[in-house]
Amino acid sequence: METSMDMAQIESDIQKKLVGFCKLLPLHLNCWKATLAELQDPVRVLINFCEQLRFVEEASIDYIDNFISMQKALQLKILGCIEEELLTIKTHFEKLTRFNSDLKNRLAVLERATVDLDWDADSSVVKGSPTQPRLDYLLQMGYEFWLFFSEASKNMSSILKAPDIRDGKFSERLKQAFSLDLQPLEENNRIYLLLALTQYVSGDKNVA
Numbered sequence: 001m002e003t004s005m006d007m008a009q010i011e012s013d014i015q016k017k018l019v020g021f022c023k024l025l026p027l028h029l030n031c032w033k034a035t036l037a038e039l040q041d042p043v044r045v046l047i048n049f050c051e052q053l054r055f056v057e058e059a060s061i062d063y064i065d066n067f068i069s070m071q072k073a074l075q076l077k078i079l080g081c082i083e084e085e086l087l088t089i090k091t092h093f094e095k096l097t098r099f100n101s102d103l104k105n106r107l108a109v110l111e112r113a114t115v116d117l118d119w120d121a122d123s124s125v126v127k128g129s130p131t132q133p134r135l136d137y138l139l140q141m142g143y144e145f146w147l148f149f150s151e152a153s154k155n156m157s158s159i160l161k162a163p164d165i166r167d168g169k170f171s172e173r174l175k176q177a178f179s180l181d182l183q184p185l186e187e188n189n190r191i192y193l194l195l196a197l198t199q200y201v202s203g204d205k206n207v208a
Contacts, residue, residue, distance in 0.1 A: 007117075007118055014135070028103050031095075031099050036178065036182070043174060045085050046174070050082065052078050054168070056075055100146070155177050
């Protein structure tokens with residue numbers, strides 16, 4: 001059975017890990033914003049090259065000498081450009097994956113720290129305080145925050161895993177996946193509250 005001193009240490013450890021997790025949330029959001037902004041140009045260029053490839057491959061001009069050889073040469077050139085843009089996009093996507101992995105690991109560390117916690121304890125960590133909600137509430141909101149980005153990453157990954165560059169629907173799916181609008185996320189009452197509360201939990205009272 002845990003003593004009051006042991007439980008105090010457990011709660012202190014949880015609070016430290018909670019602070020670390022909360023500090024990461026706004027950084028995570030900003031990292032996603034920056035990376036998505038960096039992705040807009042390569043995504044746009046890739047879509048243009050895909051359209052060019054379809055146009056070139058569908059073209060058929062009988063009255064131009066050596067048209068087939070010219071067509072193949074242009075096709076190879078466009079395919080090379082497409083490969084370069086896909087590599088650029090995948091490199092940026094790997095950054096998003098690392099951000100998500102770091103966030104997931106922080107959340108897992110925080111959750112593991114609660115294994116021996118007395119959830120019935122009448123403490124500010126468990127029950128909350130005027131400036132910090134209940135621990136179970138913060139954990140649930142933190143999970144929902146991570147889940148949003150996890151689902152977005154899965155969608156991006158499925159598109160990049162088997163890019164059908166000759167299908168016009170691929171371009172549309174690619175554009176939608178990487179034009180992720182984070183504004184609704186920030187304006188979501190629960191998420192906004194979570195981001196605001198992190199500043200209190202981490203000790204920064206200057207909430208915007």
